[in-house]
Amino acid sequence: MKIKADQRVSWALATPVLALLLWCVVYPNITIIAGSFDHGLGYWREFANSPSDREALWTTLVVSIGSVIGAAAVGLPLAFVLSRVEFRGRRFLQAVATLPAALPPLVGVIAFLFLYGESGVVTRGVQHALHLSEAPWRLTGIWAIIFVHAYTMYVYVFLFVSAGLERLDGTLDEAAAGLGASTMFRLRKVTLPLVTPALAGSMLLVFMSALGSFSAPYIFGGGLRVLSTQIVASKLNGALGMAYVETTVLAITAIAALLLLRWFERRRSYALTGKGSNTRISLRGPMARLAPVLAAALVFVLVLPHAMIVLVAFARDGAWTTQVLPPEYTLDNFKHLATDPQLWLPVRNSISMAVLATIANIIVCFIAAYLLARRRFAGRGMLQLLVVLPWAIPATAIAIGLASTFDRNAPSQLRLLLVGTFWILPLAYFVRGIPLVTSAVESSLRQMDPSLEDAARGLGASWWLAMRRVVIPAARPGLAAGATLAAITAVGEFVASIVLYTHANRPISMEILAQLRNLSFGTAAAYSVLLILLVLLITVAARLLGGRPERVETIPTA
Amino acid sequence: MPGTARLSLDKLTRRFEEKLAVDSLSLEIASGELVALMGASGSGKTTTLRMVAGYEPPDSGKVWLEGKDITTRAPRVRGFGMVFQHYALFPHMTVGQNVAFGLEARGVSKTERSARAATALANVGLSGASPRAIQSLSGGEQQRVALARALVIEPPVLLLDEPLSNLDPNLRRSTRNELRATLRRLGLTALFVTHDQEDAFAVADRVALMENGRLLQVGAPEELHDNPVSRSVAEFIGRATFVPGEFDGAKVTVHVAGSATTFAAHASASLSGVRAVLAVLRPDALAFVKSGTGWPGVVTDRRFAGTQLVYRVRVDDHTEVELQSTDRDVREGDQVSVRVVREPVSVVAV
Incomplete structure (x- = not known):
């Protein structure tokens, strides 16, 4: 009797959520795959025979693998030093080391342009210092993309490996030392094998992010083709069939990487045994004095992009030509933003679209997470798959799917005309937000003692009262x-926006791009500063609303 | 070579912030001897063991191994095997790889490694367990693998940190007998930490009792039980009723149930010349006797403790003694007579 009623509640909640996800996550992907076979295998043959597509696929793989190597080369040693060596400022540095992830994707890329681009501050500084007649390097091509990726994506490796090291049972290392193992032997035979699952997981994450990355190849690629930019180019050229094939290839590669990641995560369990008591090596002598200096240097490098954006935001547009640093400073860039309605519009657009998408995310994802964490029903496996799908599929692919599905009014096919309207971008943002919100809420609900809800019901609370007073507070x-x-x-979305935006609902990121093309660097930077402030504001507001600050493990944004 | 080692702790001191964790502790361990460091949690026993192993540097004091000062040597060159409380078995290695780890670190060839690991496993009764995964072992098996892993490097002194505390009571009893048998058979010298006196008594030749970072008493289990040097020792080991009395250097006189009774006394050297003392009456040194031949009293509590019964008897307004008896017929409220039937009686300072 009770079980039947429970099943009814489960299905009453699951049916609309599943229907919504099928409609806005699965349907667009099916449209793409179906579209790629419009001419039978014609488009696929064209793809296989096109040198530029072969180059794009090859470059994408090279860039992704290079990014993985670069991110691991930075993130792994940093994680080891910051969690295993004790020195002054260690905790501060641990926090600073995650800063690159806090930059919205396009803003990070622009900061690199200002710093290391042909007319960037560091580039010019080196050029002047060495009295070179031209720039010592050019920030284009594969190496530039890998450099930017390594800088922003090492954070995944750093966070995963740090967490793995924190969880590691410290007595394992002591036991190995007691048995006569040297430091290197212990590192090779005990510590590294134990953090390997975490390392492998984070490397796959970097691989997936690099695979779908759009901003860096778009800005720094030069003539270089990667799949994500190739998709957008194909679509802009009207070669929709090709865009579909390219999107399918990209999405399948990403999903394969996700499956591999899941497999590694299942193997990770043994690292959690034992009680965690970690001993850190204390530095003595000259190393102790050197460590804070090196640490400060690292902080400087990590903060530089943020600082650069702020600096350029106050630079007078047009005055910065060949000097190392912008010569003239002004508040005009911000004044224009605040006074010119045309310049303010993108800010308003981004905020309202982000608010709409997030509210929808909160409602839909809470129900999905509740079902996943607390209920057993037949559609559970499918729901689980649907909520991670938008995370695995690169944003470009999501955007192409939405663009080709909601481009006409055809109620019989469940299609609505959304392309060209205000609503297409909030919908894209909502889809991208699904895995983020669902996994965060699910992990919160899993921490809740399962008997709490039963206890509330046992005390006579209705389902709704138990939900309101017990489940929602826990979530x-x-x-x-x-x-x-x-x-x-x-609020900082760029990749899906560039495919779907219209002039009227252009978000901040598109306006930044437009200002860059205009060579109005100051205005572009002012928008970027505004974006960073918005991100800070959201973070602080969430802290206040969320009650107790708690680290919730979530899958990071790609 | 195990069997000839001799370990000496010389005024070891370790301070954590303001708290003295270990306070000028000295202890000698003869080769082939099994010594237990016993104490309540926070008494400094684990810190002492970690200083011996080299995981914790002493603030002052020295550790000597076979006449050599090893105080500043790193753990990995000391060559002590250590068995950890939670065993610290490497989860990504098989049983055999775990046991052979110390040999691998010493560059021993693969064939010799596996042969010696197999011998070590056989020594702890786990022949053939070599290919098994750590996750497939029971708690008792994990404990024995940890022991084999420490034994295989032939440590001059084997160190064990609460080796039995993670086992359930029945398994614990059988494991501690096995542990002593194994250590004896191999002629090992061992220092082990425990908070449990049954473990300590079952395994150790000598027990070093610690409190607040200091050694209270070192001696054979019976010695600690029968001749405690202080009230703390008498309270920690076994059960006791403390009765005030006067001590004249050889005898102690107590006033119980309105009469003075004199017993042959045993006191530690520090007690010479002290008059007012406490007599330590152990439950097993008291017995029910025919009325008129002992202290008259009323039974206030009766508790079944396995093979024996434990009674509490109120003998006067200030004194309630505890006694063990195989006599099951005495009930609560019964009028009885009790008497000290085993002398000498230990006396400790008030």
């Missing part, structure tokens, strides 16, 4: 964390 930290991530992603 609050996860809701706050997930909503923060979704809102941050939405």
Whole structure:
């Protein structure tokens, strides 16, 4: 009797959520795959025979693998030093080391342009110092993309490996030392094998992010083709069939990487045994004095992009030509933003679209997470798959799917005309936010003692009262964390926006790009500063609303 | 070579912030001897063991191994095997790889490694367990693998940190007998930490009792039980009723149930010349006797403790003694007579 009623509640909640996800996540992907076979295998043959597509696929793989190597080369040693060596400022540095992930994707790329681009501050500084007649390097091509990726994506490796090291049972290392193992032997035979699952997981994450990365190849690629930019180019050229094939290839590669990642995560379990008591090596002598200096240097390098954006935001447009640093400073860039309605419009657009998408995320993802964490029903496996799908599929692919599905009014095919309207971007942001919010809320709900809800029901509370007084409060930290991530992603979103935006609802990122093309660097930077401030504001607001600050493990934004 | 080692702790001191964790502790361990460091949690026993192993540097004091000062040597060159409380078995290695780890670190060839690991496993009764995964072992098996892993490097002194505390009571009893048998058979010298006196008594030749970072008493288990040097020792080991009395250097006189009774006394050297003392009456040194031949009293509590019964008897307004008896017929409220039937009686300072 009770079980039947429970099943009814499960299905009453699951049916609309599943229907919505099928409609806005699965349907667009099916449209793409179906579209790629419009001429039978024609488009696929064209793809296989096109040298530029072969080059794009090859470059994408090279860039992704290069990014993985670069991110691991930076993130792994940093994680080891910051979690295993004790020195003054260690904790501060651990926090600073995650800063690159806080830059919205396009803003990070622009900061690199200002710093290391042909007319960048560091480039010019080196050129002047060495009295070179031209720039010592050019920030284009594969190496530039890998450099930018390594800088922003090492954070995944750093966070995963640090967490793995924190969880590691410290007595394992002591036991190995007691048995006569040297430091190197212990590192090779005990510590590294134990963090390997975490390392492998984070490397796959970097691989997936690099695979779908759009901003860096778009800005720094030069003539270089990668799949994500190739997709957008094909679409702009009207070669939709090719765009579909390219999107399918990209999405399948990403999903394969996701499956591999899941497999590694299942193998990770043994690293959690034992009680964690970690001993850190204390530095003595000259190393102790050197460590803070090196640490400060690292902080400087990591903060430089943020600082550069702020600096350029106050630079007078047009005055910065061949000097190392912008020569003239002004508040005009911000004044224009605030006074010119045409310049303010993108800010308003981004905020309202992010708010709409996040509210929808909170409602839909809470129900999905509740079902996943607390209920057993037949559609559970499918729901689980649907909520991670938008995370695995690169944003470009999501955007192409939405663009080709909601481009006409055809109620019989469940199609609505959304392309060219205001609503297409909030919908894209909502889709991208689904995995972020759902996984955060789900992990919060899993921490809740399962008998709490039963206890409330046993005390006579209705389902709704138990939900309101017990389940929702337990989910609050996860809701706050997930909503923060979704809102941050939405407010700075670039990759899906570039495919779907219209002039009237252009978001901040598109305006930044337009200003860059205009060579109005100051205005572009002012928008970027505004974007960073919005991100900060969202974070602080979520902290206040979310109650107790809590680290909720979520899958990071790609 | 195990069997000839001799370990000496010389005024070891370790301070954590303001707290003295270990306070000028000295202890000698003869080769082939099994010594237990016993104490309540926070008494400094684990810190002492970690200083011996080299995981914790002493603030002052020295550790000597076979006449050599090893105080500043790193753990990995000391060559002590250590068995950890939670065993610290490497989860990514098989049983055999775990046991052979110390040999691998010493560059021993693969064939010799596996042969010696197999011998070590056989020594702890786990022949053939070599290819098994750590996750497939029971708690008792994990404990024995940890022991084999420490034994295989032939440590001059084997160190064990609460080796039995993670086992359930029945397994614990059988494991501690096995542990002593194994250590004896191999002629090992061992220092082990425990908070449990049954473990300590079952395994160790000598027990070093610690409190607040200091050694209270070192001696054979019976010695600690029968001749405690202080009230703390008498309270920690076994059960006791403390009765005030006067001590004249050889005898102690107590006033119980309105009469003075004199017993042959045993006191530690520090007690010479002290008059007012406490007599330590152990439950097993008291017995029910025919009425008129002992202290008259009323039974206030009766508790079944396995093979024996434990009674509490109120003998006067200030004194309630505890006694063990195989006599099951005495009930609560019964009028009885009790008497000290085993002398000498230990006396400790008030």
